Amino acid sequence: xxxxxxxxxxxxxxxxxxxYFFMLIxxxxxxxPVLASKxxxxxxxxxxxxxxxxxxxxxxxxxxxxxxxxxxxxMITNEYNNGTxxxxxxxxxxxxxxxxxxxIVMISFIFMILIFTLMFSYISxxxxxxxxxPFEINGYVLSEVNGIxxxxxxxxLSIIPLTAFSILVMFISFNLSSAGSxxxxxxxxxxxxxxxxxxxxxxxxxxxxxxxxxxxxLNSANIFNKIIxxxxxxxxxxxxxxxxxxxxxxxxDIVK
Amino acid sequence: MxxxxxxIENLQKRFGNVEAVKNVNLKINKGDIFGFLGPNGAGKSxxxxxxxxxxxxxxxxxxxxxxxxxxxxxxALTNVGAMVETPSFYEFMTGYENLKLTANLYKDLxxxxxxxxxxxxxxxxxxxxxxKGYSVGMKQRLGIARALLNxxxxxxxxxxxxxxxxxxxxxxRKLITNLSKTKxxxxxxxxxLLNEVEQICNRVAILQEGxxxxxxxxxxDSNNKWIKIYTKQKDDxxxxxxxxxxxYDIRQSENAVEINVExxxxxxxxxxxxxxxxKIKYIVPKVESLENYYFDKTGGKFDVI
Numbered sequence: 001x002x003x004x005x006x007x008x009x010x011x012x013x014x015x016x017x018x019x020y021f022f023m024l025i026x027x028x029x030x031x032x033p034v035l036a037s038k039x040x041x042x043x044x045x046x047x048x049x050x051x052x053x054x055x056x057x058x059x060x061x062x063x064x065x066x067x068x069x070x071x072x073x074x075m076i077t078n079e080y081n082n083g084t085x086x087x088x089x090x091x092x093x094x095x096x097x098x099x100x101x102x103x104i105v106m107i108s109f110i111f112m113i114l115i116f117t118l119m120f121s122y123i124s125x126x127x128x129x130x131x132x133x134p135f136e137i138n139g140y141v142l143s144e145v146n147g148i149x150x151x152x153x154x155x156x157l158s159i160i161p162l163t164a165f166s167i168l169v170m171f172i173s174f175n176l177s178s179a180g181s182x183x184x185x186x187x188x189x190x191x192x193x194x195x196x197x198x199x200x201x202x203x204x205x206x207x208x209x210x211x212x213x214x215x216x217x218l219n220s221a222n223i224f225n226k227i228i229x230x231x232x233x234x235x236x237x238x239x240x241x242x243x244x245x246x247x248x249x250x251x252x253d254i255v256k
Numbered sequence: 257m258x259x260x261x262x263x264i265e266n267l268q269k270r271f272g273n274v275e276a277v278k279n280v281n282l283k284i285n286k287g288d289i290f291g292f293l294g295p296n297g298a299g300k301s302x303x304x305x306x307x308x309x310x311x312x313x314x315x316x317x318x319x320x321x322x323x324x325x326x327x328x329x330x331x332a333l334t335n336v337g338a339m340v341e342t343p344s345f346y347e348f349m350t351g352y353e354n355l356k357l358t359a360n361l362y363k364d365l366x367x368x369x370x371x372x373x374x375x376x377x378x379x380x381x382x383x384x385x386x387x388k389g390y391s392v393g394m395k396q397r398l399g400i401a402r403a404l405l406n407x408x409x410x411x412x413x414x415x416x417x418x419x420x421x422x423x424x425x426x427x428x429r430k431l432i433t434n435l436s437k438t439k440x441x442x443x444x445x446x447x448x449l450l451n452e453v454e455q456i457c458n459r460v461a462i463l464q465e466g467x468x469x470x471x472x473x474x475x476x477d478s479n480n481k482w483i484k485i486y487t488k489q490k491d492d493x494x495x496x497x498x499x500x501x502x503x504y505d506i507r508q509s510e511n512a513v514e515i516n517v518e519x520x521x522x523x524x525x526x527x528x529x530x531x532x533x534x535k536i537k538y539i540v541p542k543v544e545s546l547e548n549y550y551f552d553k554t555g556g557k558f559d560v561i
Contacts, residue, residue: 001330013355015349051437090308090340091406092333153467191343253271254310 001093005101008088009075013105018074023116029063030055030120038128044059044062047132049144052121052151053215060158060212064110067191068166071109073182075102076173086254095249103242106166110159118155137223154214161211161230164237168208171241174248205229208237259285260308261410261442262307265318267301276302278466280316283417284444284459286409287438291453291474292446294463300446301341303463304414307444308338337408341415343399345386351379351398358402365405369377373401377431393424400431410446411435417452429456454546468488472549482542484512489534496532514542 012252033055037046046054079218135142135150144152164205168189173182190209197204204210211230218224259528262284263411269277277299284290294300308319309325316444318325323332352370359365377397378390382390396416403411416432417425420452433456435441447453453460454474461471487493493513502521507514517525522539529536530541 001361008357011353011360012346012349015346015353017348061378081339082347086308086310086340087344087358087363089310090333090336090338091358092330093361094329144394251312253312254305 002097005088005093005097006104009101009105010108010184013109018070019029019109022113022180025063026059026113026117027120027124029059030117031124034124034128046125046129048122048125048129049132049135049147050126051129052118053154055117056114056155056158056215057213059122060114060162060214061194062190064117064162065209067113067188068106068162069169069183069186069190071106072186073167075106076170077176077179077182080174080254080256081177082180083256086256089254096246099246099249102170103163103167106170107159107163109167110162114155114159115160116230118152119173150195154217156228157217157227158212158214160234161208161214164208164213164234164241167238167241167245170187171245171248174245174252185210206233208233217244247251260313261286261288261321263319264303264307265317265319267303267306267318268314269299269306269311270314271302276466277288277306277313280463280466280468282461282468282471284410284442286442287436287440287444288459289432289457291457291460292444293450293453293460294461295393296448296449297468298448298463300448300463301414304338304340304446305413305445307412308336308340309333310340335406335409336412337403337410338412339396339399339403339414341413342392342418343395343402345398346389346393348386350384351388351390351401353381354398354466355383355402356406358405362406369405373519375405376404376429376435377401392419393421393427395426396420398429400428406436408441410442412446416445416447417449425452432456435527437528450546460546481522482516482540483522484509484514484515484538485529485539486512486537487529487534487550488537492532492534493529496528496534500528502527 033046034051076085085098089095131144134144135147137150169182169186172186172189176182176185193207193209197207197210211233214230217223217226217230264280264282266278267277268275278301280303286539292300292303292473302311306313307320309318309329318332320332321335325332340412345351346357351355355370355373359370363506371380376381377400377516379394379397381399382394387395387398396419399413400413400416403413411431416441417428420428432443432445436443440456445453445457457474459471459473462469485493490508490511490513494506494508496508497513497515502518502519504518505516515525526536528537
């Protein structure tokens with residue numbers, strides 16, 4: 001049943017115009033700096049070897065979390081309000097299967113949008129940008145291939161904190177009755193977390209949005225520690241918000 | 257027991273201070289078209305949602321096809337199709353795509369099965385149009401098509417003709433009757449429309465303020481019968497029969513005397529009246545409409561359309 005539910009979630013996802021709109025936004029936001037770098041004069045200089053990681057910075061910190069919020073509201077709050085959430089349940093799917101299928105599809109979406117960002121960054125950048133100087137991490141210079149592998153690694157790593165955030169979003173989506181409130185409150189949370197990170201550096205290791213931009217790990221004195229923190233904090237968020245969502249859903253009366 | 261498809265025992269549900277469903281007990285047999293009647297707010301939809309596992313009962317149990325919903329959820333719902341209140345769809349998808357989403361949840365359903373149910377509900381020409389352009393009637397039909405997809409033994413329909421014009425209502429009733437006859441599907445129809453139940457159901461239960469206040473066959477099964485004796489000598493008949501053994505109730509109407517009498521006694525009464533030289537125009541069975549029956553039971557809290 002889980003496989004069939006996941007298939008259905010994909011089917012719905014691909015039928016939504018929003019997904020293609022998200023991709024268009026990523027494409028436009030990627031092409032602007034590329035064109036600026038080419039035609040904006042000497043002040044704006046970007047190189048292809050670092051451009052995808054710079055692109056990850058704004059996309060993972062701002063744009064993708066907003067996409068997650070919109071998608072969470074669509075997949076859960078809107079479905080509940082429209083009465084379509086119950087359709088799988090009355091066809092023998094269990095509540096845990098429905099919840100897990102939605103989480104898996106959300107993770108797939110994050111993966112898909114990150115891969116699109118990465119590929120579009122490389123493809124569009126390769127048309128107008130020079131490769132630039134090789135990567136340097138804590139004094140180690142990476143070859144071109146290793147630089148690409150490192151970039152891919154950082155993109156893949158950012159799936160983990162973004163997944164943790166998406167489960168927080170799903171928890172909120174289950175508990176609010178309007179999609180507008182879900183989007184508003186979650187965007188508020190994104191800004192609140194961002195502000196807390198800036199105002200209280202001591203708290204920032206515990207704030208999930210601190211790990212969205214994995215490109216920043218490059219600047220850390222201890223990359224290994226930073227990755228461990230990322231994994232542990234993400235896991236804590238996932239466990240807490242998945243557990244509460246599951247308990248909520250298990251006991252929820254589906255009245256719409 | 258073998259013939260039983262749905263059993264509800266002591267079902268209870270409270271929302272805050274409101275006791276929505278109070279100790280509901282029901283038994284539905286295979287092949288029944290069961291009408292679940294009640295005024296708005298009586299607890300019908302809550303009961304249906306508990307049958308389908310959408311709302312958790314505070315107490316009681318639901319057994320479908322011998323499987324307890326609580327302990328064997330998947331098996332209990334495997335052969336059930338349902339349309340709960342106004343059927344909901346992904347409006348940005350076509351009718352066919354919406355059905356496909358349900359079909360995807362079952363192992364063996366194929367394109368041909370979708371076409372079959374689309375044909376049954378008469379949506380062949382509209383199946384590839386987006387649902388947002390559908391009329392209420394078309395959505396109801398699509399909802400029924402979806403409920404039919406897994407070839408269920410039991411179909412639960414909540415207000416299946418809600419929002420339809422008289423022609424649409426008639427078509428849905430015809431569809432339900434046909435499906436019951438041709439596929440031997442058991443229907444559990446929740447409605448507040450008396451005539452709907454009267455026309456298609458063979459058994460009816462009435463729910464008021466969360467309680468079953470009546471549960472009976474609509475086909476005649478009683479030992480007693482109401483008959484009307486048309487005569488000019490109403491007073492004589494009344495005096496003669498008011499204490500007669502086997503007569504349970506007697507009333508005088510404008511030009512007849514109505515008696516509730518044991519079936520076996522009817523012939524005896526006929527002979528008695530003849531022997532006392534009472535001139536009888538005719539004796540006819542009194543057809544008690546469901547409407548009258550339920551107005552009696554509920555104190556007139558029903559919509560009659």
